[in-house]
Amino acid sequence: MLTQVAIIGAGPAGLMLGRLLDIAGIDNIILERQTKAYVLNRIRAGILEQTTVDLLRRAKAAHRLDKQGIVHNAVNLAYSHQCHSIELPELTGGKSVIAYGQTEVTQDLCDVRERDGGTTIYEAKDVSLHNFDSEKPYLEYKKNGVGHKVKCELIVGCDGYHGVSRASIPPEAISIYEKAYPFGWLGLLSETPPVSDEVVYVNHERGFALCSMRSRTRSRYYIQCALNDRVERWSDDAFWDEFRRRLPADLAQSLKTGPSLEKSIAPLRSFVAEPLRFGRLLLAGDAAHIVPPTGAKGLNLAASDIHYLSNAMLSYFKDGDDSALDEYSRLALARVWKSERFAWWMTNLTHRFDGDPFEQRMKEAELTYLSTSQTGRKMLAENYVGLPL
Numbered sequence: 001m002l003t004q005v006a007i008i009g010a011g012p013a014g015l016m017l018g019r020l021l022d023i024a025g026i027d028n029i030i031l032e033r034q035t036k037a038y039v040l041n042r043i044r045a046g047i048l049e050q051t052t053v054d055l056l057r058r059a060k061a062a063h064r065l066d067k068q069g070i071v072h073n074a075v076n077l078a079y080s081h082q083c084h085s086i087e088l089p090e091l092t093g094g095k096s097v098i099a100y101g102q103t104e105v106t107q108d109l110c111d112v113r114e115r116d117g118g119t120t121i122y123e124a125k126d127v128s129l130h131n132f133d134s135e136k137p138y139l140e141y142k143k144n145g146v147g148h149k150v151k152c153e154l155i156v157g158c159d160g161y162h163g164v165s166r167a168s169i170p171p172e173a174i175s176i177y178e179k180a181y182p183f184g185w186l187g188l189l190s191e192t193p194p195v196s197d198e199v200v201y202v203n204h205e206r207g208f209a210l211c212s213m214r215s216r217t218r219s220r221y222y223i224q225c226a227l228n229d230r231v232e233r234w235s236d237d238a239f240w241d242e243f244r245r246r247l248p249a250d251l252a253q254s255l256k257t258g259p260s261l262e263k264s265i266a267p268l269r270s271f272v273a274e275p276l277r278f279g280r281l282l283l284a285g286d287a288a289h290i291v292p293p294t295g296a297k298g299l300n301l302a303a304s305d306i307h308y309l310s311n312a313m314l315s316y317f318k319d320g321d322d323s324a325l326d327e328y329s330r331l332a333l334a335r336v337w338k339s340e341r342f343a344w345w346m347t348n349l350t351h352r353f354d355g356d357p358f359e360q361r362m363k364e365a366e367l368t369y370l371s372t373s374q375t376g377r378k379m380l381a382e383n384y385v386g387l388p389l
């Protein structure tokens with residue numbers, strides 16, 4: 001098989017890139033190791049920056065998002081049992097964020113790719129990368145036990161944190177920056193009306209909690225849990241009791257509970273690989289960086305990378321400009337690091353680490369400053385809606 005761009009991974013990054021290349025008439029193929037159903041059933045991000053919405057509109061994959069997405073004109077900080085609203089448009093010259101699940105984004109991108117004849121090979125096993133430091137890179141994979149070869153001009157690793165692309169880079173050619181957090185997030189999805197119209201980040205002495213949603217009838221909630229905690233230990237009732245204990249009184253009182261549709265525990269990590277180009281191999285999305293979900297940046301950074309990478313690829317294939325691909329790494333990483341900082345800062349500010357009373361007081365003092373100072377509110381708001389591309 002011969003193509004111009006071979007993409008590894010059919011998550012949001014791979015599908016967004018494949019779609020933008022299709023629209024530009026650049027031939028591409030996506031190799032995905034899981035089944036389509038597995039990919040489409042993953043429950044992950046829920047908040048889109050305007051830049052992500054703009055990219056999905058550019059990809060002509062925002063029809064349902066424009067209809068069903070819920071605009072959030074505020075984000076809330078709850079601490080010392082009080083809830084404070086940070087108005088976004090006033091503080092950012094009119095910007096807001098949109099609540100629309102990553103599951104739906106992936107479904108929409110899948111649908112348009114299939115409708116327009118894009119090629120995605122699901123259940124592509126044992127993908128391996130070859131000669132990406134030469135003019136003739138290629139991939140190999142197995143499908144139903146049969147080996148296949150994909151010759152291409154460029155390979156893009158959109159295969160997430162545990163993928164094969166970053167792992168194929170010689171250790172001496174890549175720099176890794178990483179921080180693991182001493183706790184995880186226990187998430188629950190329920191067909192219950194959200195307790196708040198917009199996202200609430202809760203700093204509580206028992207631990208962090210988050211109130212989010214997927215629609216006006218479907219809620220997405222999280223509580224900080226121990227790293228070695230197991231989801232089997234949490235009955236729905238146990239989750240609701242703990243979640244309610246961490247909410248401010250008015251939210252605790254109005255909380256509607258119900259059976260969980262999904263429950264899972266995710267570890268938290270900050271991670272960046274540098275650079276993002278290795279000859280004819282490029283990295284994008286979670287294959288290149290991970291943020292703790294506290295800043296709602298993971299999916300949005302994948303979109304940010306694809307914004308820069310798709311522009312660089314158009315320069316490369318349409319204008320023969322190879323430097324644009326180097327520029328990709330520098331441009332994408334500049335925005336990645338600023339989002340990494342925000343997600344790391346929000347995580348430290350809202351989570352309970354070591355039970356040190358002085359640390360907790362410092363967090364409450366910073367939260368009080370943030371919610372009462374115009375400068376503090378503006379700083380949080382402009383990072384939350386997403387810094388300029």
Ligand code: FAS
Nearest residue numbers: 009011012013033045159160163266285286293296298299
């Ligand atoms: P993805 O991981 O989504 O996709 C990579 C794809 O590559 C997968 O489909 C995988 O099957 C495939 N793949 C992997 N190895 C392969 C191989 N060897 N061969 C072929 N295919 C391979 N972000 C937020 O903003 N908010 C959240 O609340 C949030 N919650 C999260 C919860 C969890 C459990 C996880 C893991 C992440 C969460 N994230 C969240 C971050 C998440 O949304 C990512 O940022 C987003 O999925 C990034 O998209 P991709 O880069 O496409 O990577």
Ligand code: PHB
Nearest residue numbers: 045046212293294295296
């Ligand atoms: C979600 O809706 O899943 C969500 C919202 C905000 C975050 C993380 C996750 O910071």
